[in-house]
Each structure stands twice: as C-alpha cells, then as structure tokens.
Amino acid sequence: MMKKAIAISLVLATALAMDVNAQQGPVREDGPRTPNPGPGNPNPGPGNPNPGPGNPNPGPGNPNPGPGNPNPGPGNPNPGPGNPNPGQGNQNLEQQLQQLVEQLELDSISAEGLPSIEDPLPQLGKSLFFTKNLGGEQSAACVSCHHPVLGGSDELSLSVGVEAINELNESAHDLLGHGRFNGNDSNNLPSVPRNAPTIFNAGLNEQRMFWDGRVERQNNGQIITPDSEVNRRGNLRADNNLPEGATLAAAQARFPVTSPDEMRGDFEFDLDNEAYRQVLAERLNDTDTLWSASFELAYNDDEVTFDRIAEAIGEYERSMVFINSPWNRYLSGESDALSDEEKAGAVLFFSNANQGGAGCGTCHSGSTLSGRGFQLVAFPQFGPGKGNPGVATNNQDFGRENITGDNEDRYHFRAPSLLNIAVTAPYGHTGAYQTLEEVVRHYSNPRQSINRLFAARNGEPFTNNNAPFCDLPQVADLINKTGQTCESLYPDAYDNSIQVVEHLQNVRNGDVPARFPLRGSPNLNQQEVSQLVAFMEALTDPCVLDRDCLDPWIVDHDEEANFPDDLPLIAEDRDGHSL
Known part of the structure; x- marks a missing residue:
C-alpha cells in the first residue's frame, strides 16, 4: 500500500497548488467576474465610469478604440484568461491556450518504456498485490488501500489497513472502501495517518513517493528510503538493501508490508525491516502454495526473494498507465477534445496570477501535472497524525520536516499528480476535502476554507449542524456506527488545522522561515472555479471509470481457482457486491 505519494497535502499536500508568488484577494461569491479592461472597456475612473445605464458596453454608438479610446497598454491590459474579447470567443480562447502550450512546452x-499488464512480471506482481499472505497477520494486502475500481486508492479519507471490520463488528478483510472500519480501535478510528494516494500512473513518477517523499531518487540516480543510513554529515545514504537498477516503484513496495498499521500488524514486531521481509519471502516459499511456479513463469527459475517480490509489485504498478484523457488527446492534436469550458479552465490553470490566471501550473507542472518539490498550503489536519506535537496531543503532522529534520519544511507535502483526479477523491494528505471545488477554494483563502469545513465562527468550530467535515463519507459512517458526535470523534481537528494556517500566516509575515509556502490567493469568481474544475476533470482517462476496462488489473472470483495461495483478496463493497 502506498503512503503518500504520486505524493493525487491533493497535497492533497495537494490537489491543486496555486501561484506561490501572487498576492491577490479571496474568491468572490457574487457571480461572473467583472470583465478585464480592454478595448472599449478601460479601467473605471473619473470620466470613465463602470458600465451601466447611460454608460453601455461597447456596441453600436459606442465605438471601438480610436482617438480618446486607446488600444490596450500599461494600465489597460487585455482581457484575462477564460475571458476572451467579445466577439472573438472560441478562436481567441484556442489561441490563448495554444500560446501557453508552446511557452510551457507542454x-x-x-x-513508452513502461510494461504491459500482459507481461509475465506484472502478472506475478498482480497476484502479489492481491495476496493477504504479504500481510503480517494475513488480514491485509496491498490492494486493501489501492483497488483499481476505487481510483487506485480506497475512497477513504484515512486508510484502514489491518484487522478491518464492518458495521456489525464482523471481520471484513475483503470489504474495501466505505464501511471498512478499524477493529483494533475502541472507536473504530483509522490508525493510518494519511490519505492513500492513487497507484495509477506510478510508472510516470521516477523522483519521489509518499506524501513526504521518504522514498526519493537523488540526482545521482541512487534511492534513499526509510532504511537508509545517515552519514557523518547527517545526510541519508542510498539504501544499500535495494538491488542494482531498482525502480522507484519497487523501492516503495518494500515499505507498506513493514508498517504495523497498514499490513504488518503485530507480527514479528521485534524484527527489523529487512529481516522481516525475509520472513515474508520464506512464507511464500511454503510447499503448500504455488508461488514457486509463479516465480518460475516470470523469472525462469523458482527462487522467491523479497527483492523479486518488490520488483514484481512495482512492475504491476508501473503497468497501470491511464493517460488517454481529453487533455492528453488535445496535446496530441485533437483541438476538439476539450470543451470551451475546459479550455478556459486550462488557460486559468497555466496562466500566472500576473496574467489574470490561477497559477496552478507553478506547482502542478510537467506532463503529469505533479510537483517536484514540497509545498506549504495549509490543508486541514485531522486523524492520528505522525507523532508531532499538536494543540493538545501528539497528533499533528509536520510532513516533509519529519524526513529532513529541517523546520523550513514544516507542514510541507508533495503536490501529487492531477492525472485521473476525478476518481481519486477525497483530496489532500488527510482526505479532508471531498470535492475539487473545495480544493480550489482552499487556495484562495485557507483560513476561510477551514472555517467553512468545520462550521467555525469566531474561532469556535461546529457552531451548526452543517459542517462539511461531518459529511465526509468516512466521518459520517463513524458517526452512524459509534453514535459519537462529529466533534468528539476528532476533537483536535479544527485546532490542529488552524495551527497550520497560523504557521503559514507567520511565514507570510516573515516571522518564521519556510521553503515553499503558498503566498498568493487567486482571485477567482464562481465561473472561473467551475472552469478550473472542468479542466481538472478532463485530466481523467475514461478507462478508470469502466470496470471492464480495468479488468486486466483485478483479481476476482474468476481467477480465484488458479491463484497461487488460498488468501487472495477478492474485494467487495459494503453491500457484498464484487468490485
């Protein structure tokens, strides 16, 4: 199971990172944006009032630029992104987008270079991904938190790994998604501290994995991981447990199995990571399983090692290439692959704030629209955290600082890829936002968005019964199952979230340092928010919405008879329907 990466604080951090250098106002709720100054629409001022009765918009009797009505220039810029000149419409929008595509070399x-799911090694990895035999207590598999039908994730804000139960407190290891609860907690709260990132298009990411980047390929090509030793200068060395030529996906696959909350449980808790992995490999070598024969098909010999296990799982993940989105088709030359609304959103997305845009491409860049670095964007913090001091207990999450030890990295999280983002909700490193619109609005005003999320007024959360936080599917399920109030489930959620916002404000004030903070607030109206959301949804490959299309990557009842052991995870939803 992958933790925080690819990392879709979606941050997380983040599902949509806006221009970090812009200094603008908040989202306006009052309808379409007032048109930008342009020909026939100069900046309001003395003798140049806003359009209205007696001062009509350009048209008959209100001529185009000429003497006394100058062409655009300093102080009188052209209309901004998503708001083309009247009368030019689609053509002007297409020109703006094409210009950005050329400028940014999109x-x-x-x-190319990625494996096919039909290849022997990804086929082996598929079986390994779905077996509970790699779970220490044999109650969880990699797929427990990363099922293809669930967007390559689990649809939960915070994942439930080992010892899952259902609403009736019955063991439910094969139940994935909503209705999956933690049987090891008295309140059934999830113990995994971060949202599970999608495994889709993992092969396109060869730099960092997890929300905090704890598996990372350095500039010299070597990979550092949580198993890396520290040199005399305090820097992490390359992980010497990795075989030569290991992919980043294979390196990442070595760690969910060692996590007590994700897959390991309390099994062999006294062993270090590498010794524990060898125990798992020996388990698969058991004569009562068919794993040796499966490895023979992939490697031409039947040796089962954990290096091979991780490599095969990594190749399965790397085979999950879903890139046939409207946006990718547009970049391939299909100009009609995007609607006008999606094109307007793309122009806003890639235009900087000083161009009238949202500046999202500052952090979500490149072909995968992901970030190479880590950003402080102050997404909400709730859940068990990573042991960092919060407002009341150690349930805060310092993010990247936990890896580097540098307080300039506090609350920084990796900007995930936005490919297929329409199916990877909820968003952010804690899955605190259920919709893309909430994510977009967060960047305009983090404090306001968090107050809205927790229905806070004058610093007091949950002042009414309409807090969107309580409507998050996982939180709502916990309320219904346990009978607790929303606030009592996560009493520190609001205060911890505001603590992060205060840190961001202190950074903006110059009181504390930060490596890459959100400095700007895109000034977007409702129409522009909708355009941005439409564009981001156009980053999704239709295949990820189609169960039949995803079938080659799924182990189901049809494959159960030939599975290498008797512990395949045949996933079902809360109603008992197969995924």
Missing part, C-alpha cells in the same frame, strides 16, 4: 504523455 507535450502529450507516452507509455
């Missing part, structure tokens, strides 16, 4: 994505 290009379509290719699956």
